[in-house]
Amino acid sequence: MPQDPASILVDVVCRLAEPAARTWFLESMADPGDGSPQTRIGVALAGAGRRLGGKRHDLAAEDLAVLALSGLVGVESWPLERCARVALVARGIEDIAVAEHRAFVDELFRTGDNAEREALLGCLCALPGPERFQETAVEACRTNVVPVFEAVACENLYPERFFPESAFNQMVIKAIFLEVAVRRIEGIERRANAELARMATDYASERSAAGRVVPDDIDLVTGFATR
Amino acid sequence: MKMFDPHIHMTSRTTDDYAAMATAGISVVVEPAFWLGQPRTHVGSFEDYFLSLIGWERFRASQFGIHHLCTIAINPKEANNRFLADGVLELMPRYLEKDSVVGVGEIGLDDQTKKEEKYFIAQLELGLAHDLPVLIHTPHRDKKKGFE
Numbered sequence: 399m400p401q402d403p404a405s406i407l408v409d410v411v412c413r414l415a416e417p418a419a420r421t422w423f424l425e426s427m428a429d430p431g432d433g434s435p436q437t438r439i440g441v442a443l444a445g446a447g448r449r450l451g452g453k454r455h456d457l458a459a460e461d462l463a464v465l466a467l468s469g470l471v472g473v474e475s476w477p478l479e480r481c482a483r484v485a486l487v488a489r490g491i492e493d494i495a496v497a498e499h500r501a502f503v504d505e506l507f508r509t510g511d512n513a514e515r516e517a518l519l520g521c522l523c524a525l526p527g528p529e530r531f532q533e534t535a536v537e538a539c540r541t542n543v544v545p546v547f548e549a550v551a552c553e554n555l556y557p558e559r560f561f562p563e564s565a566f567n568q569m570v571i572k573a574i575f576l577e578v579a580v581r582r583i584e585g586i587e588r589r590a591n592a593e594l595a596r597m598a599t600d601y602a603s604e605r606s607a608a609g610r611v612v613p614d615d616i617d618l619v620t621g622f623a624t625r
Numbered sequence: 626m627k628m629f630d631p632h633i634h635m636t637s638r639t640t641d642d643y644a645a646m647a648t649a650g651i652s653v654v655v656e657p658a659f660w661l662g663q664p665r666t667h668v669g670s671f672e673d674y675f676l677s678l679i680g681w682e683r684f685r686a687s688q689f690g691i692h693h694l695c696t697i698a699i700n701p702k703e704a705n706n707r708f709l710a711d712g713v714l715e716l717m718p719r720y721l722e723k724d725s726v727v728g729v730g731e732i733g734l735d736d737q738t739k740k741e742e743k744y745f746i747a748q749l750e751l752g753l754a755h756d757l758p759v760l761i762h763t764p765h766r767d768k769k770k771g772f773e
Contacts, residue, residue, distance in 0.1 A: 440719055447724035509672075511679040511723050543684040 403468040403524055407485035410455045414478055419449040423482055429493040436502050439490035443506060443514050446482040453478035469523025471584075472553040483517035484524075491525055499527065504534045515541075516549035522556045529560050536565045544576055551583055558585025567594040570619060571601060580615040595620045629653045632760070635682055635693070636661070636674075647689040656682060657696045657731045657760050660703055668712030671699070675720045683725055696728035696760050697721065701735035704744035714747055721755045728752070730760025734771045737764060 408427070412420050426442035429435055455478050457465075465473050470484070487506065494502050503525070506518050519538050522531050535557065538550040551557065551569050561569065566589050573580050580586055598619040605612045628651045635643070635656050646654075656678055658671075665671060678695040686693035697720050699713040720726060729752040734741050752759040764771035 437719075441722055444719055444722035444724075448722065451724070509676070509719065511676075511725065512684060513724055543680060545684070 401464060403465050403470055404485055404488040406457070406461045406464060407481045408489065410457055410461075411450065411478060411482045411485060414453055414455065415450055415482075422449055426486060427489055435490055435493040436498075436505065439486050439502075440506060440509060442486050442490075443483050443510065443517075446479045446486070447513055450479040450482050451477070455481050465524075469528070469555050470521060471555060472520070479513070480517045480520075483514060484521040487518060487521055488524060496527075499525075500530050500533075503531045507534050507538065512543055512546050515546045519546070519549040519556070520554060523554070523559065528556065532560050532562075532565075536561065539565070539569045539572060542576075544578065547572065547576060548578055548582075552578065553582060553584065555584050557583070558589055563589075563591060563593070567591070567597055570594055571597050574598065574601060574613050574615055574619070577613060580618055586619070590619070626650050627652045631655045632657060634659060635686065636677070640685065643686060643689040643691065647691060651691060653692045653694065654686065655694045655696065655727060655760075657728075658698050658700065659731050659762075660700045664706075665703060665709060668709055668716070671709065671713045672716055672720075675716065679720075679723050679725050694725050694727045696730035697726055698730050698732045698748050698760075699744055700731050701733050701741050701745070701762055701764075704741045705736070705738055707740060710740070710744045714744070714751070717748075717751055718755075721751065721757060726757075728758045728760050729755075731762040732759060733762035734764050735762070737767065737771050 411423055415423060422445070423442075426438065426445075429438070455473075455476065457473065462473055465471075473481075476484075487503075491499060491502065503518070503522070507515055510518060515538065519535065522528050522535055525531065535550055538546060541547050551573050557566055557569055570580060570583060570586065571594075573583060598616050602612045602616045628649070630646070630651050630653070633654050633656055635654065658674065658678065661674070665674075675697050678697065682695070683693045697717065699710045704710045717729075721729065729748050732745050732748045734745065749759060
């Protein structure tokens with residue numbers, strides 16, 4: 399049984415894809431050595447939805463456990479095309495020079511549609527040297543496309559592990575602002591701090607002053623920080 | 626009754642329009658890429674526009690329960706700028722693969738120049754290569770001749 403995350407994802411896609419889609423996937427994964435891996439992977443990332451859309455994976459608990467150990471959480475809810483996209487990135491980055499990794503990930507984010515961005519953000523922890531992709535992940539928090547924001551902020555170990563305090567705090571306040579449940583943020587208790595509590599308290603005060611509803615989550619944020 | 630609007634430019638419309646459309650029963654739209662009114666001066670402007678069609682606009686529509694699809698292309702008017710047109714043709718193989726891109730368009734003729742014809746044909750070929758339908762724009766002026 400394969401033990402590395404990329405192999406698990408490649409296997410499940412190959413097993414469940416229709417024959418033509420399987421061929422396309424394997425051709426997209428292969429590096430012919432005569433072109434730009436960045437372009438090949440970027441085009442394949444785009445096309446995965448059309449070819450694999452509507453299918454679900456059937457990964458067993460032990461496979462999900464291996465994926466979780468590598469930083470891939472929430473995989474049980476992934477559609478098959480997201481498994482393919484993550485496999486393409488995780489395997490494809492091996493064909494790219496280390497010095498180009500950061501630009502590669504940033505370009506995939508910049509040119510990705512919402513589903514591609516969600517897949518990319520959800521797999522950053524599992525890529526080699528994940529701390530290098532901090533700028534892309536922090537930039538992703540600036541989106542107002544809620545599912546993309548959720549992909550980086552929720553059920554994702556990356557902010558807890560790699561965001562500096564200022565970026566983590568901004569992400570939590572943005573979650574409250576977008577009405578995304580803060581309990582979904584990994585590490586919300588461990589990373590709580592006085593400045594975050596101050597920001598949340600001030601936000602509650604602004605909402606009250608404007609005659610607007612104050613989200614219940616604010617108590618969780620201030621509570622974690624003052625414990 | 627559910628309705629499908631096959632040609633609507635939501636980039637030019639407000640969020641209130643989305644609310645009205647949802648109330649009226651529109652559940653799916655196709656937004657073709659077109660000339661925005663203000664001429665573009667960089668290939669990057671087209672790329673950002675395509676990204677807005679597949680990204681922000683798709684999300685904005687979803688907030689009203691509307692499924693947003695689009696077509697992408699270099700439109701006939703701006704096809705007269707060879708620098709821009711060549712740049713957009715280079716972008717299209719990637720963007721035609723995106724989930725919500727359902728065709729090549731709007732393509733066709735505007736002033737009916739040789740350049741417009743050249744990029745019209747090139748994009749018809751892209752449609753064939755990607756197995757996608759094309760959405761044709763016929764000229765506003767001298768339409769009958771252009772159509773022929």
